[in-house]
Amino acid sequence: MQQQQQQEMLKNLTNQQVVQYNKMRQDYAEIFRVYLDIEDERKEHTLVLDAVKNIDPKRRCWRLIGGVLVERQLEDVLKSLKESLELLEKTGQNYNTAMKQKEKELLDFELANNLRPQQNQQQQQQPVASSKTQGVLT
Numbered sequence: 330m331q332q333q334q335q336q337e338m339l340k341n342l343t344n345q346q347v348v349q350y351n352k353m354r355q356d357y358a359e360i361f362r363v364y365l366d367i368e369d370e371r372k373e374h375t376l377v378l379d380a381v382k383n384i385d386p387k388r389r390c391w392r393l394i395g396g397v398l399v400e401r402q403l404e405d406v407l408k409s410l411k412e413s414l415e416l417l418e419k420t421g422q423n424y425n426t427a428m429k430q431k432e433k434e435l436l437d438f439e440l441a442n443n444l445r446p447q448q449n450q451q452q453q454q455q456p457v458a459s460s461k462t463q464g465v466l467t
Contacts, residue, residue: 342442350444353435354435356431357428357432360427364425367421371414374410374413374414378410386404387404390402390406392409
């Protein structure tokens with residue numbers, strides 16, 4: 330039902346506006362996908378750091394770098410993991426900012442072209458309906 334409403338609203342737009350809107354949605358989806366990938370990598374780095382933090386720093390360990398298994402001491406690997414984690418956090422923040430900006434652009438476009446008026450009305454009506462049924466036992 331929601332898709333039908335959106336398709337009806339898109340009929341009122343010109344082809345150029347439809348293409349622009351779809352491009353904006355694709356850009357947002359791509360930014361969001363990359364952001365999720367970065368967050369997954371960050372979580373993996375954090376898990377590894379937590380797992381090896383109590384191990385002797387002089388101990389040998391192996392790390393996969395570009396498809397090659399390299400033997401190093403744990404202290405060397407920890408340094409590079411911490412640097413990678415910091416870089417992932419900064420990159421994640423940048424993508425989060427870009428995602429919020431793209432989301433705002435998308436919302437502004439939708440509001441400017443009346444792509445969401447019925448959806449907003451439905452959201453406003455739902456809390457009212459649910460508050461009427463609270464506290465009623467049957």
